[in-house]
Amino acid sequence: MDTSEKLFEQAQKVMPGGVNSPVRAYRAVGMTPRFIQSAKGAYITDVDGVQYIDYVGSWGPMILGHANPQVLRAVEQTMKNGLSFGAPTERETDLANLVVSMVPNIEMVRMVNSGTEAVMSAVRVARGATGKDKIIKFEGCYHGHSDAMLVKAGSGALTGGRPDSAGVPAAVAGDTLTATYNDLDSVERLLQANKGQVAAVIVEPVAANMGVVPPAQGFLEGLRALCDEYHALLIFDEVITGFRLARGGAQEYFGVKADLVTFGKIIGGGMPVGAFAGSRELMEQVAPTGPIYQAGTLSGNPVAMAAGITQLTYLNDHPEVYTKIEANTTWLADQLRALEDKYHAGTTVNQIGSLLSVFFTEQPVTNFAGAKSSDVARYAEYFRHMLAQKIYLAPAQFEAMFVGNAHTQADLDATAAAAEKTLAAMANA
Ligand SMILES: Cc1ncc(COP(=O)(O)O)c(C=O)c1O
C-alpha cells in the first residue's frame, strides 16, 4: 500500500467515498486518488513525493500556476489582520471594481463562496426579476449542485451515472427544462411550448462538464436572439470560462452579451470565491436594495478577496497570458490529433482557448449525445497510462483539461510524448 491508499482507507471511514467532492474519488478510473502534499507552478506532488505535470489546476482556478508567489504574498499579508469579520472591507469593492472593469456588460457584482452559490443566486435573480419560474438548461452542462441545476447535469453527476440527483423535489426539477447544446431549435421549441413562463436560459458558453464542447458558430448569438424574442434572461455560467477564455470571459471572446454572469474558480485565485453579476437594474433587485434575498456569513472574505484581486490584476495587466495559453493548448491539441491520425486509437480532440478534451469516440462531439458516445473504459485506461507517466489529468471523461501559464514547452513535449506512448499501446492492444 502506498501512502495515498492508506490515507484513502482512513478517509472512507469518515467521509462519503473518502472525499468532499465525488469526482475526486477516482471511481471512474478504478484507482485510488492521489493524496496531494503540495503544488508549485505546473506541478503537483503527492504524499509519496511523486511529482506530476498537472492539467487539473484545482479544476480551473490555478491559471497562473500553483502557489503563485504574488497571490501567496497577498494572502499572507492580509491574513495577519484577521481571517473574517462578517463586515464590509475595502477589498470587496476593489475586487468588484476589477471584475466590472474586465468583464463587458456588467455593472454590479455580488460575491459568494462557490460557483454553486453563484448560479443558485443568479437563477433566483432571474426568477425574481422576471416573475417567471421556469429555467432552460442544457443536457450535460453542469452548474453546481443546487436543486434546480441537478437535472441532466454534467461533471461528477454524469460520471457517477446520476445526472438527476435523488433528493431534488419533483416540483423543483419540473421547472428546469432541458435543451440540446448547440441546437437552437430545441431551445425554441421549449420557449414556444412554455411561452411567458421561462425566466432564463442558462448555458456554459463553452460546455466543459461533458468534456469540452465549444459552441457552434452562431449558437450563442442565437440564444441571445431567442431570449430577446421570448423575454427570457440569458445567463452565462462562466465559472470555468470566466477570466480564462479572455480577460472578459466568454462575452468578450464570442462578442455575445449575457444578462447575468456567474463566476467561480479563477476569481478567487484558489480560495473559495464565486460571484454573480449583471446590470445595475437587475442587481439592485438583490437584498438589501431589492426583494430577492441572498446572503453569506463568509461572503467577501478578506483573504479570499486578496487572492482574487492579485490573480485578476495580473491577468488584467498581462493579456499575453491568454495568447500564450491558447497557443500552447492549440499546439497540444494538434499533437493529439496527429497521434490519432498515426495510431487510430479512436479519439476525437476538442479544444478552445486553454480548454481541451480527448474523447474516446470517433464521432464529432458537439453535444451531450456525442460526449456520451465515448468509451469511458478506454478513457480510464488512457488516464492510468498517463498518470503512470506523471501526467495528472481529470479522472473522468466528462471533464476538461486545463492548460495554464506555468506550463512550459518542455511540459507540453513531455505530455505529448506520454500520450504517444499511451495511444500507441492502446491502438495495438
Ligand atoms: C460551469 C460550472 N458552474 C458551476 C460550477 C460549480 O462550482 P463549485 O464547484 O465552485 O460549486 C462548476 C464547477 O464545479 C462549473 O464548472
Ligand SMILES: N[C@H](C=O)CCC(=O)O
Ligand atoms: N467539473 C467540476 C468543476 O468544474 C469538477 C469539480 C468538482 O465537482 O469537484
